[in-house]
Amino acid sequence: MNELALQAIIQHYRTSEEGLVEILREASRQAGYLTPEHLAFIAKALHLPQSQVHSVASFYSLISLKPLGRHVVRFCQDAPCHVVGGRAVWEAVQAALGIGVGETTPDGRWSLLTTSCIGACSVGPVMMVDDDIHGNLTPESVRDILARYDKIGGAA
Numbered sequence: 621m622n623e624l625a626l627q628a629i630i631q632h633y634r635t636s637e638e639g640l641v642e643i644l645r646e647a648s649r650q651a652g653y654l655t656p657e658h659l660a661f662i663a664k665a666l667h668l669p670q671s672q673v674h675s676v677a678s679f680y681s682l683i684s685l686k687p688l689g690r691h692v693v694r695f696c697q698d699a700p701c702h703v704v705g706g707r708a709v710w711e712a713v714q715a716a717l718g719i720g721v722g723e724t725t726p727d728g729r730w731s732l733l734t735t736s737c738i739g740a741c742s743v744g745p746v747m748m749v750d751d752d753i754h755g756n757l758t759p760e761s762v763r764d765i766l767a768r769y770d771k772i773g774g775a776a
Protein backbone atom coordinates (compact mmCIF):
# COMPACT_ATOMS: atom_id res chain seq x y z
CA MET A 621 0.00 0.00 0.00
CA ASN A 622 1.45 3.38 -0.95
CA GLU A 623 1.23 6.62 1.02
CA LEU A 624 -1.50 7.99 -1.26
CA ALA A 625 -3.82 5.07 -0.49
CA LEU A 626 -3.05 5.33 3.21
CA GLN A 627 -3.71 9.07 3.16
CA ALA A 628 -7.09 8.47 1.52
CA ILE A 629 -8.09 6.09 4.32
CA ILE A 630 -6.95 8.56 6.98
CA GLN A 631 -8.94 11.39 5.41
CA HIS A 632 -12.01 9.20 5.06
CA TYR A 633 -12.03 8.32 8.77
CA ARG A 634 -11.12 11.78 10.06
CA THR A 635 -7.71 12.92 11.16
CA SER A 636 -8.40 12.46 14.83
CA GLU A 637 -7.69 9.97 17.55
CA GLU A 638 -11.30 8.75 17.47
CA GLY A 639 -10.83 7.50 13.93
CA LEU A 640 -7.66 5.59 14.71
CA VAL A 641 -9.17 2.12 15.06
CA GLU A 642 -11.15 2.45 11.83
CA ILE A 643 -8.11 3.79 9.98
CA LEU A 644 -5.95 0.89 11.19
CA ARG A 645 -8.65 -1.65 10.44
CA GLU A 646 -9.31 -0.41 6.91
CA ALA A 647 -5.61 -0.02 6.10
CA SER A 648 -4.96 -3.55 7.37
CA ARG A 649 -7.85 -4.89 5.32
CA GLN A 650 -6.62 -3.22 2.15
CA ALA A 651 -2.91 -3.87 2.62
CA GLY A 652 -3.23 -7.36 4.12
CA TYR A 653 -1.14 -6.31 7.10
CA LEU A 654 0.46 -3.16 8.47
CA THR A 655 4.20 -2.55 8.43
CA PRO A 656 6.12 -0.34 10.89
CA GLU A 657 6.24 2.23 8.09
CA HIS A 658 2.43 2.22 7.80
CA LEU A 659 2.10 2.75 11.56
CA ALA A 660 4.64 5.57 11.54
CA PHE A 661 2.81 7.28 8.68
CA ILE A 662 -0.53 7.04 10.48
CA ALA A 663 0.97 8.26 13.76
CA LYS A 664 2.47 11.28 12.04
CA ALA A 665 -0.74 12.10 10.16
CA LEU A 666 -2.81 11.93 13.37
CA HIS A 667 -0.18 13.64 15.53
CA LEU A 668 -0.10 10.65 17.87
CA PRO A 669 2.86 8.86 19.47
CA GLN A 670 3.94 5.81 17.46
CA SER A 671 3.75 3.75 20.65
CA GLN A 672 0.05 4.55 20.99
CA VAL A 673 -0.70 3.62 17.38
CA HIS A 674 1.25 0.37 17.74
CA SER A 675 -0.50 -0.43 21.00
CA VAL A 676 -3.95 0.01 19.44
CA ALA A 677 -2.96 -1.95 16.34
CA SER A 678 -1.69 -4.82 18.49
CA PHE A 679 -4.89 -4.98 20.54
CA TYR A 680 -7.48 -5.59 17.82
CA SER A 681 -7.69 -8.98 16.17
CA LEU A 682 -8.99 -7.48 12.93
CA ILE A 683 -5.76 -5.51 12.53
CA SER A 684 -2.77 -7.54 11.39
CA LEU A 685 0.88 -6.64 11.87
CA LYS A 686 2.24 -9.59 9.94
CA PRO A 687 1.50 -11.26 6.62
CA LEU A 688 -1.53 -13.54 6.69
CA GLY A 689 -2.77 -16.31 4.44
CA ARG A 690 -5.12 -15.79 1.51
CA HIS A 691 -8.02 -16.65 3.85
CA VAL A 692 -8.19 -15.73 7.50
CA VAL A 693 -10.26 -17.62 10.07
CA ARG A 694 -11.08 -15.72 13.25
CA PHE A 695 -12.62 -18.01 15.84
CA CYS A 696 -14.62 -16.49 18.69
CA GLN A 697 -13.08 -17.52 21.99
CA ASP A 698 -15.41 -15.71 24.40
CA ALA A 699 -17.52 -17.49 27.01
CA PRO A 700 -20.98 -17.45 25.35
CA CYS A 701 -19.54 -19.30 22.34
CA HIS A 702 -17.40 -21.50 24.53
CA VAL A 703 -20.31 -22.82 26.63
CA VAL A 704 -22.31 -23.94 23.58
CA GLY A 705 -19.61 -26.24 22.29
CA GLY A 706 -16.95 -23.85 21.10
CA ARG A 707 -14.05 -25.90 22.39
CA ALA A 708 -14.87 -28.97 20.29
CA VAL A 709 -15.45 -26.80 17.23
CA TRP A 710 -12.17 -24.97 17.83
CA GLU A 711 -10.33 -28.28 17.89
CA ALA A 712 -12.06 -29.33 14.67
CA VAL A 713 -11.04 -26.09 12.94
CA GLN A 714 -7.40 -26.56 13.97
CA ALA A 715 -7.48 -30.17 12.77
CA ALA A 716 -9.08 -29.22 9.45
CA LEU A 717 -6.47 -26.56 8.72
CA GLY A 718 -3.57 -28.40 10.31
CA ILE A 719 -2.40 -25.28 12.15
CA GLY A 720 -2.75 -23.66 15.55
CA VAL A 721 -3.64 -20.16 16.62
CA GLY A 722 -1.50 -17.43 15.07
CA GLU A 723 -0.17 -19.76 12.39
CA THR A 724 -0.39 -19.75 8.60
CA THR A 725 -0.43 -22.90 6.49
CA PRO A 726 2.82 -23.56 4.60
CA ASP A 727 1.00 -23.08 1.28
CA GLY A 728 -0.12 -19.61 2.38
CA ARG A 729 -3.80 -20.41 1.94
CA TRP A 730 -4.97 -20.09 5.55
CA SER A 731 -4.24 -18.19 8.74
CA LEU A 732 -5.95 -19.02 12.03
CA LEU A 733 -6.65 -16.39 14.68
CA THR A 734 -8.97 -16.01 17.63
CA THR A 735 -11.20 -13.06 18.28
CA SER A 736 -13.30 -11.76 21.11
CA CYS A 737 -17.09 -11.53 20.75
CA ILE A 738 -18.24 -10.38 17.32
CA GLY A 739 -21.82 -9.81 18.43
CA ALA A 740 -23.30 -13.04 17.09
CA CYS A 741 -23.54 -14.90 20.41
CA SER A 742 -27.11 -16.06 19.71
CA VAL A 743 -25.78 -18.33 16.96
CA GLY A 744 -22.62 -19.50 18.70
CA PRO A 745 -20.17 -21.07 18.31
CA VAL A 746 -19.11 -18.54 15.72
CA MET A 747 -16.17 -17.93 13.40
CA MET A 748 -15.37 -15.43 10.69
CA VAL A 749 -13.84 -16.57 7.44
CA ASP A 750 -12.51 -13.46 5.73
CA ASP A 751 -15.47 -11.05 6.03
CA ASP A 752 -18.18 -13.73 6.45
CA ILE A 753 -19.67 -14.78 9.79
CA HIS A 754 -20.57 -18.46 10.26
CA GLY A 755 -22.66 -19.51 13.26
CA ASN A 756 -24.24 -22.59 14.83
CA LEU A 757 -20.98 -24.38 14.09
CA THR A 758 -20.45 -28.03 14.91
CA PRO A 759 -17.25 -30.06 14.73
CA GLU A 760 -18.82 -31.79 11.72
CA SER A 761 -19.76 -28.63 9.81
CA VAL A 762 -16.50 -26.70 9.84
CA ARG A 763 -14.67 -28.73 7.19
CA ASP A 764 -17.44 -28.18 4.63
CA ILE A 765 -17.57 -24.46 5.40
CA LEU A 766 -13.81 -24.02 5.07
CA ALA A 767 -13.68 -26.09 1.90
CA ARG A 768 -16.08 -23.64 0.24
CA TYR A 769 -13.28 -21.06 0.35
CA ASP A 770 -10.18 -23.02 -0.58
CA LYS A 771 -8.38 -26.32 -0.37
CA ILE A 772 -7.88 -27.44 3.22
CA GLY A 773 -5.28 -29.81 4.60
CA GLY A 774 -4.47 -31.31 7.97
CA ALA A 775 -5.87 -34.38 9.64
CA ALA A 776 -9.56 -35.20 9.41
Ligand code: FES
Binds near residue numbers: 699738744
Ligand atom coordinates in the same frame (compact mmCIF):
# COMPACT_ATOMS: atom_id res chain seq x y z
S1 FES B 1 -19.24 -14.67 22.40
FE1 FES B 1 -18.90 -15.47 20.42
S2 FES B 1 -20.01 -14.12 19.15
FE2 FES B 1 -20.36 -13.33 21.13
